[in-house]
Amino acid sequence: MAIQKKHGKGRLDKWYKLAKEKGYRARAAFKLIQLNKKYGFLEKSKVLLDLCAAPGSWCQVAAEAMPANSLIVGVDLSPIKPIPKVITFQSDITTEKCRATIRQHLKTWKADTVLHDGAPNVGTAWVQDSFNQAELALQSMKLATEFLVEGGTFVTKVFRSKEYNKLLWVFNQLFTKVESTKPPSSRNVSAEIFVVCRGFKAPKHLDPRFLDPRAVFAELADQAPNNEAKVFKPEVKKRKRGGYEEGDYTQFKEIPASQFIETVDPIAILGSYNKLSFEQPRNGDVALAALDKMPETTEEIRICCADLKVLGRREFKLLLKWRLKAREAFGLPTKKTTKPAEPEEEVAEVESMDEELKIQEELQVLKDKDSAKKKRERRKENEKKQKEIVRMQLHMVAPMDIGMEQAGPAGPDSMFALKPIDKHGAVNKIAKGKMAILNEADARKDRDSGIGSSGETDDEEDEEEDRLERELDSMYDQYRERKAESDAKYRAKKARQEHDDEEWEGVSADEQQSSDDGELDEDSSDDSDDDDSGPSKPLLTDLDNQPGGSGGLSKRATNFFSQDIFKDIPGILEEPADKMDVDKDDSPKVTTTKEKQKAKNEKSKQAKVEASLESEDDEDGFEVVKQQHQDIEERWEDEDKRRPDGTLDIDIITAEAMTLAHQLATGQKTNYDVIDDGFNKHAFRDRDGLPDWFVDDESRHDKPQKPITKAAAAAIKEKLRALNARPIKKVREAKARKKFKAAQRLEKLKKKSDLLASEEGMTEKEKADSITKLLAKAAKKKPNKQPAKLVVAKGLNRGIKGRPKGVKGRYKIVDARMKKELRAQKRISKRK
Numbered sequence: 140m141a142i143q144k145k146h147g148k149g150r151l152d153k154w155y156k157l158a159k160e161k162g163y164r165a166r167a168a169f170k171l172i173q174l175n176k177k178y179g180f181l182e183k184s185k186v187l188l189d190l191c192a193a194p195g196s197w198c199q200v201a202a203e204a205m206p207a208n209s210l211i212v213g214v215d216l217s218p219i220k221p222i223p224k225v226i227t228f229q230s231d232i233t234t235e236k237c238r239a240t241i242r243q244h245l246k247t248w249k250a251d252t253v254l255h256d257g258a259p260n261v262g263t264a265w266v267q268d269s270f271n272q273a274e275l276a277l278q279s280m281k282l283a284t285e286f287l288v289e290g291g292t293f294v295t296k297v298f299r300s301k302e303y304n305k306l307l308w309v310f311n312q313l314f315t316k317v318e319s320t321k322p323p324s325s326r327n328v329s330a331e332i333f334v335v336c337r338g339f340k341a342p343k344h345l346d347p348r349f350l351d352p353r354a355v356f357a358e359l360a361d362q363a364p365n366n367e368a369k370v371f372k373p374e375v376k377k378r379k380r381g382g383y384e385e386g387d388y389t390q391f392k393e394i395p396a397s398q399f400i401e402t403v404d405p406i407a408i409l410g411s412y413n414k415l416s417f418e419q420p421r422n423g424d425v426a427l428a429a430l431d432k433m434p435e436t437t438e439e440i441r442i443c444c445a446d447l448k449v450l451g452r453r454e455f456k457l458l459l460k461w462r463l464k465a466r467e468a469f470g471l472p473t474k475k476t477t478k479p480a481e482p483e484e485e486v487a488e489v490e491s492m493d494e495e496l497k498i499q500e501e502l503q504v505l506k507d508k509d510s511a512k513k514k515r516e517r518r519k520e521n522e523k524k525q526k527e528i529v530r531m532q533l534h535m536v537a538p539m540d541i542g543m544e545q546a547g548p549a550g551p552d553s554m555f556a557l558k559p560i561d562k563h564g565a566v567n568k569i570a571k572g573k574m575a576i577l578n579e580a581d582a583r584k585d586r587d588s589g590i591g592s593s594g595e596t597d598d599e600e601d602e603e604e605d606r607l608e609r610e611l612d613s614m615y616d617q618y619r620e621r622k623a624e625s626d627a628k629y630r631a632k633k634a635r636q637e638h639d640d641e642e643w644e645g646v647s648a649d650e651q652q653s654s655d656d657g658e659l660d661e662d663s664s665d666d667s668d669d670d671d672s673g674p675s676k677p678l679l680t681d682l683d684n685q686p687g688g689s690g691g692l693s694k695r696a697t698n699f700f701s702q703d704i705f706k707d708i709p710g711i712l713e714e715p716a717d718k719m720d721v722d723k724d725d726s727p728k729v730t731t732t733k734e735k736q737k738a739k740n741e742k743s744k745q746a747k748v749e750a751s752l753e754s755e756d757d758e759d760g761f762e763v764v765k766q767q768h769q770d771i772e773e774r775w776e777d778e779d780k781r782r783p784d785g786t787l788d789i790d791i792i793t794a795e796a797m798t799l800a801h802q803l804a805t806g807q808k809t810n811y812d813v814i815d816d817g818f819n820k821h822a823f824r825d826r827d828g829l830p831d832w833f834v835d836d837e838s839r840h841d842k843p844q845k846p847i848t849k850a851a852a853a854a855i856k857e858k859l860r861a862l863n864a865r866p867i868k869k870v871r872e873a874k875a876r877k878k879f880k881a882a883q884r885l886e887k888l889k890k891k892s893d894l895l896a897s898e899e900g901m902t903e904k905e906k907a908d909s910i911t912k913l914l915a916k917a918a919k920k921k922p923n924k925q926p927a928k929l930v931v932a933k934g935l936n937r938g939i940k941g942r943p944k945g946v947k948g949r950y951k952i953v954d955a956r957m958k959k960e961l962r963a964q965k966r967i968s969k970r971k
């Protein structure tokens with residue numbers, strides 16, 4: 140096994156290297172740089188005191204950042220090599236001598252900033268180390284209180300330990316702003332943290348206890364243990380981080396069960412002991428023997444007594460009851476035996492807790508019941524809703540059927556009295572099954588007019604459901620956004636889907652809808668003048684496009700042809716009448732959804748045509764209808780093949796498409812077959828009003844599985860392989876750049892050689908030579924740069940300036956450690 144050298148806490152980190160590079164004496168320099176970046180105290184300081192400054196990197200940083208001619212004084216136990224613009228001396232900061240020397244150097248000035256990065260000789264026990272550190276920090280603060288100017292800044296290092304909070308408390312008394320921070324250059328493994336105290340209050344009189352480590356770090360008396368909590372809420376376990384209690388170093392505590400019976404504070408025993416023992420002591424215990432023989436001391440009680448730490452609330456109650464019975468038997472005072480006027484303290488205490496517990500339990504039970512009931516109701520509602528959606532999808536119910544069972548009699552005041560709704564223009568939407576797109580305003584209007592509300596609770600439920608649905612939708616949107624951000628494939632898929640959707644919607648649904656909308660809106664506007672007294676138009680007339688007038692024509696067309704000018708023209712109204720008969724005969728046959736949809740399409744197109752007829756005022760209107768009809772269909776087909784930008788969509792990327800293309804090309808299938816295939820059980824599934832997440836989920840499965848041929852699959856595979864074999868975009872770009880630059884160079888060469896060729900003062904040979912030279916120079920490859928040679932700055936090379944002897948080419952002077960470390964790094968990376 141390879142022996143691994145230990146490098147102190149990963150000394151080779153980037154801060155170490157950066158410090159080397161920048162010429163700082165220690166990586167600690169970056170801690171001060173980062174602290175100053177955050178709080179900006181150095182630039183504002185003219186006098187600075189650095190306590191524990193060796194080797195002096197903080198002084199270096201201060202000298203760089205502070206204004207020119209600032210006074211910087213650094214002190215440390217260890218000697219500090221001279222630093223330009225910095226006064227340094229060697230001393231122990233806890234001594235009076237150090238204080239006097241600082242005073243000498245500062246003269247009458249006060250420091251704007253006092254820094255302390257001291258670390259006592261660490262390496263002893265952690266508790267000792269952290270305490271020494273805290274003590275040193277307090278000592279440095281003592282010096283700071285003496286030398287700091289009012290409003291000045293004190294920066295100190297502390298370890299996160301028990302003393303940390305106490306120190307912080309003291310700092311808070313003396314400074315207006317105290318913040319703890321850990322700069323990024325401080326190692327995570329280190330417990331050090333830096334406290335930046337700003338706005339020194341400079342109190343005139345300072346209580347010496349603030350600066351006395353014994354007073355500041357004095358331990359507070361421990362709080363009495365909360366045994367009641369342990370017994371009545373044993374589930375809530377509190378971790379004991381302080382270790383053993385003073386003078387008590389045993390983990391397991393046992394007490395005779397008789398003492399539990401006799402005590403006036405049973406809770407204390409249950410909370411602090413591990414076992415109630417029935418074992419007889421050497422000199423014998425009569426009470427214990429009696430207790431052992433008591434019938435109340437059941438097997439369960441004995442088991443409970445064996446390990447008190449594992450008991451729950453029920454078991455503790457059991458033990459308390461058992462204690463009361465035993466006390467009764469022993470003739471000791473209990474609640475029953477004592478007079479109510481002067482109750483025994485301990486009994487009353489237990490009883491009161493019991494009662495409280497009982498109440499709490501009852502309350503909890505009630506709460507649980509209530510929330511369980513609510514949950515059940517909510518689940519039922521959701522299930523019901525889910526079922527209705529499924530039934531709708533299976534076309535077992537029309538959207539209008541939902542909630543029919545609550546409708547009651549369909550009288551004028553019933554929930555489904557549609558005339559008032561019609562007035563609000565909502566009938567069209569409802570009839571089309573577009574409840575989900577009824578906007579808030581419509582809904583509010585309906586509510587205001589009392590329509591559609593079957594009582595307050597229904598409204599509330601609806602609102603709750605709407606809210607849940609909205610939340611679900613927004614959560615789903617967020618999920619999609621997140622997925623789109625992180626997953627390029629998903630983005631591509633989504634874009635494809637949207638593209639597909641647009642095409643589909645644009646051709647069928649929208650067209651149909653717009654035609655429907657147009658017609659229905661017009662009708663509703665016609666109706667808006669209708670009075671309740673007048674003959675009201677039946678609700679679903681519009682949707683079914685039933686002839687409103689004579690002759691099987693729509694109401695508008697009939698109205699149009701019934702004008703006076705058409706009076707004398709025979710056959711106009713009679714002819715459509717026949718047609719209507721045909722329609723009427725046909726309509727009952729329309730039974731399946733597919734056929735219904737077809738019929739609907741036909742009707743909407745017919746409606747459009749009729750509208751155009753009206754404007755054209757043509758006698759041979761029905762011929763024109765046919766023409767238009769065909770036009771629409773042709774356009775429909777054309778649009779289907781095109782992308783939104785107008786380009787033909789002919790890229791075949793799936794095996795299904797390839798199979799279809801092959802079948803079309805070989806005549807196995809015709810255009811009509813393809814159109815026919817489009818009419819499948821999934822094509823006209825109503826997705827309106829369904830939440831996006833549901834539709835998305837369904838869309839993975841609600842399409843017919845088309846067979847593919849082996850040849851088509853192979854062709855697509857080949858296509859993909861060719862696509863994957865192409866170099867990635869960056870490589871292609873780099874190659875293209877190279878090519879472009881070569882072309883540019885060639886162009887330049889051409890120009891130069893042309894110039895040379897047209898030079899008059901040169902002979903032909905000279906011209907030819909110069910051109911050959913030019914070409915040779917252009918063809919010459921640039922030599923690769925040799926890496927710099929590392930030269931260790933020791934021995935002969937120590938302190939030399941300029942090129943070391945015997946070194947050719949590029950070189951770099953490094954210290955021995957850096958070279959060794961680089962080698963070690965290489966070795967380690969090779970081993971990996």
Ligand SMILES: C[S@@+](CC[C@H](N)C(=O)[O-])C[C@H]1O[C@@H](n2cnc3c(N)ncnc32)[C@H](O)[C@@H]1O
Pocket residue numbers: 164165167168190191192193194195196197198214215216217230231232233256257258259260275
């Ligand atoms: C982490 S180093 C300080 C690094 C310094 N800030 C720098 O940037 O170079 C901690 C220093 O605290 C010094 N120190 C510890 N106890 C001290 C004391 N009582 N008086 C003075 N210096 C002390 C140590 O000698 C050590 O050099």
